[in-house]
Structure formats: C-alpha cells, structure tokens
Amino acid sequence: GESVGLHLPTLSVQEGDNSIINCAYSNSASDYFIWYKQESGKGPQFIIDIRSNMDKRQGQRVTVLLNKTVKHLSLQIAATQPGDSAVYFCAENREGTYKYIFGTGTRLKVLA
Amino acid sequence: EAGVAQSPRYKIIEKRQSVAFWCNPISGHATLYWYQQILGQGPKLLIQFQNNGVVDDSQLPKDRFSAERLKGVDSTLKIQPAKLEDSAVYLCASSPRLDPSYNEQFFGPGTRLTVL
Numbered sequence: 001g002e003s004v005g006l007h008l009p010t011l012s013v014q015e016g017d018n019s020i021i022n023c024a025y026s027n028s029a030s031d032y033f034i035w036y037k038q039e040s041g042k043g044p045q046f047i048i049d050i051r052s053n054m055d056k057r058q059g060q061r062v063t064v065l066l067n068k069t070v071k072h073l074s075l076q077i078a079a080t081q082p083g084d085s086a087v088y089f090c091a092e093n094r095e096g097t098y099k100y101i102f103g104t105g106t107r108l109k110v111l112a
Numbered sequence: 113e114a115g116v117a118q119s120p121r122y123k124i125i126e127k128r129q130s131v132a133f134w135c136n137p138i139s140g141h142a143t144l145y146w147y148q149q150i151l152g153q154g155p156k157l158l159i160q161f162q163n164n165g166v167v168d169d170s171q172l173p174k175d176r177f178s179a180e181r182l183k184g185v186d187s188t189l190k191i192q193p194a195k196l197e198d199s200a201v202y203l204c205a206s207s208p209r210l211d212p213s214y215n216e217q218f219f220g221p222g223t224r225l226t227v228l
Binding site: 031041043093 | 213
C-alpha cells in the first residue's frame with residue numbers, strides 16, 4: 001500500500017482561501033470514490049463521494065473532481081476555515097469487491 | 113444514534129506480549145471492519161465481517177492476529193505475540209450493508225497501540 005511514514009504531504013493555506021487536495025488512485029476498475037477527513041485522535045469521517053459515471057460533484061463548501069483518464073481525484077474546499085485542519089484521505093472501491101483502498105493522506109494546515 | 117465504540121483507547125505493551133481490542137458497532141449494522149493505521153498512512157483493511165462470517169481477511173497476519181464476531185454484534189481483535197511493527201491505531205468501522213458503494217461506513221475513534 002501507499003506509505004509516506006512520518007513525511008505526510010502537507011498543504012498550508014491561508015484562512016479564507018480555497019484548498020485543493022489531490023489523490024492518484026491505483027485501480028482503473030475502481031468505480032466509487034470517497035474523501036475522508038481525519039482529525040487527530042479520531043477515526044476518518046466522510047466528506048463527499050463520487051461515482052465513476054460523474055466527473056464532478058458538489059457539496060457544502062466542497063467539490064470533488066474525478067479524472068478517470070489519468071486516475072486522479074481532487075478535493076476542493078472553498079473558503080477554508082481553521083476547523084478544516086486535518087488529514088484528508090481518498091478511498092476507492094472497485095465494483096464487485098467489498099472493501100475500500102485508502103490512498104496516501106494529505107495534511108491540511110489552515111493559517112490564521 | 114450512538115456511534116462505533118472501541119476500547120481501550122490506548123494500550124502500551126512489551127513486544128511478545130498479547131493484546132486484545134474490543135469494538136461495538138452501531139446497532140443494526142451487519143458489516144464490521146477492522147483496519148490498521150500506521151502513523152502517516154491511510155487505514156489498511158485487516159478483516160471484514162458480515163454478521164458473524166468473514167468476508168475478507170486476506171491482509172490479516174494470521175500467524176499472530178485473530179478476530180472474532182461470535183454473535184454478529186461486537187467484535188474482538190487479538191494480537192499474540194505483538195511485534196514492534198504492530199504499533200499503530202486500530203480502527204473499527206461498521207456499515208448496515210455489505211456493499212461499500214452506499215457510503216455508510218462509520219468509524220470508531222480507534223485504539224492506539226504502542227509496542228515497546
């Protein structure tokens with residue numbers, strides 16, 4: 001699986017700016033994707049999902065973009081707030097299987 | 113609605129000792145997952161139950177790890193004997209159905225294990 005040890009990629013953004021977090025997924029047969037947010041000492045929490053028949057999905061302040069050609073997923077957070085500081089993971093599921101494969105996390109730091 | 117409960121929250125043991133973790137899923141959830149999350153990495157699935165049957169345990173190190181869900185409700189994960197590389201957070205998650213594409217997987221807070 002993916003491994004970055006203690007050197008988790010970090011994105012630092014100014015409060016109020018937009019954030020873009022990227023994820024390269026591994027399996028071209030994956031057809032369902034989720035972004036999770038994980039705060040320190042807590043389990044992952046669902047943010048937004050997207051199926052492979054879509055290329056964009058919007059939620060409240062968040063947008064997920066899917067590019068199947070290059071197996072790339074991104075999470076956009078509008079007007080980033082201090083409470084958005086966390087580690088963000090993408091996860092993929094391949095149709096016919098019953099599990100998620102989690103990608104490399106990105107730590108988001110919101111600067112006041 | 114109560115969430116997924118796990119205990120203990122923290123555990124420190126010496127290598128070669130044994131340890132057990134407990135998980136109580138959300139009421140009515142048939143599917144239960146155990147994940148291992150090493151610091152700085154995404155969760156890795158160890159074992160998945162549907163009721164009291166195992167759906168997937170392909171990444172469970174069966175020489176030292178075992179898990180059970182005897183009555184199809186709560187579950188225990190055991191490590192015997194523990195190794196240094198088992199230091200991680202062990203996450204339990206549950207879902208009302210087997211198909212993960214319905215996005216109904218809820219995670220507990222995890223148990224942080226430190227092996228010295």
